[in-house]
Amino acid sequence: MKNNITQLTRTSPISRVLSALIGVGLLAAAGSPAFAGNGNVGNPNIMLPQSHPYGLSYAEWAERYWQWSQAFPATANPANGTAPPESAQSGPVWFLASAPFSPIPGAATTRNITIPAGTSLFAPALSFFDNNEGVIPPLSEEELLAEANGIWDALAIRTECFIDGVPVKGLEDPQETAYRVETGLFLVTFADGSTIDEVAVGAFLMIKPLKVGQHTVRLVGAIEPAPGFVLTKDVTYTVTVTP
Numbered sequence: 001m002k003n004n005i006t007q008l009t010r011t012s013p014i015s016r017v018l019s020a021l022i023g024v025g026l027l028a029a030a031g032s033p034a035f036a037g038n039g040n041v042g043n044p045n046i047m048l049p050q051s052h053p054y055g056l057s058y059a060e061w062a063e064r065y066w067q068w069s070q071a072f073p074a075t076a077n078p079a080n081g082t083a084p085p086e087s088a089q090s091g092p093v094w095f096l097a098s099a100p101f102s103p104i105p106g107a108a109t110t111r112n113i114t115i116p117a118g119t120s121l122f123a124p125a126l127s128f129f130d131n132n133e134g135v136i137p138p139l140s141e142e143e144l145l146a147e148a149n150g151i152w153d154a155l156a157i158r159t160e161c162f163i164d165g166v167p168v169k170g171l172e173d174p175q176e177t178a179y180r181v182e183t184g185l186f187l188v189t190f191a192d193g194s195t196i197d198e199v200a201v202g203a204f205l206m207i208k209p210l211k212v213g214q215h216t217v218r219l220v221g222a223i224e225p226a227p228g229f230v231l232t233k234d235v236t237y238t239v240t241v242t243p
Contacts, residue, residue: 044208046168047207054092068095098123099234117212141185162217181201
């Protein structure tokens with residue numbers, strides 16, 4: 001089974017990663033969560049989590065994000081810095097690729113991206129997917145989601161976003177945030193042409209189009225796979241919006 005946290009590669013399932021790091025296997029699943037309130041959380045730069053930006057729900061955009069993110073080969077991938085952030089981007093919504101985890105406090109990634117005016121940005125502060133690769137018999141969609149949500153509840157300890165230095169409200173509790181999203185089952189096509197059905201969970205944000213000029217978007221996520229052992233991914237994009 002492969003269940004990755006945003007920036008882990010397709011060949012590094014969380015079970016194997018955590019086993020290598022802390023000597024444990026997959027964490028037990030908890031049930032599906034009761035998500036926090038879905039009203040206006042007071043962020044003028046963010047589209048409401050219960051809205052349907054450009055005709056799609058947050059969950060549907062999360063599916064498209066993962067389909068985009070996993071379509072790249074490891075040798076040319078925006079998530080590991082081997083391809084430009086603008087790669088394979090078009091339309092009214094562009095995605096911000098994640099960055100590697102680090103056990104070093106304060107370690108950060110910086111990137112530059114240029115987007116046309118009127119473009120929204122969609123990205124997770126933290127997210128991972130789950131699928132049935134190598135699982136016999138395969139889990140149902142409901143079982144995959146239960147497992148994915150259980151891992152999220154057990155591991156996720158930090159989700160943050162800052163736009164031009166201003167923190168996005170409502171991300172303080174990864175388990176209860178209104179921006180917590182779970183997808184349905186969706187199809188991913190990898191760079192080698194193989195395909196698989198997956199589900200995903202995460203804290204996602206749809207950023208409204210920014211004004212022409214230069215901006216910063218910082219995304220921070222952290223997990224704690226063992227007491228006191230924290231892995232953090234911290235990426236700041238300098239976003240240039242062109243007329």
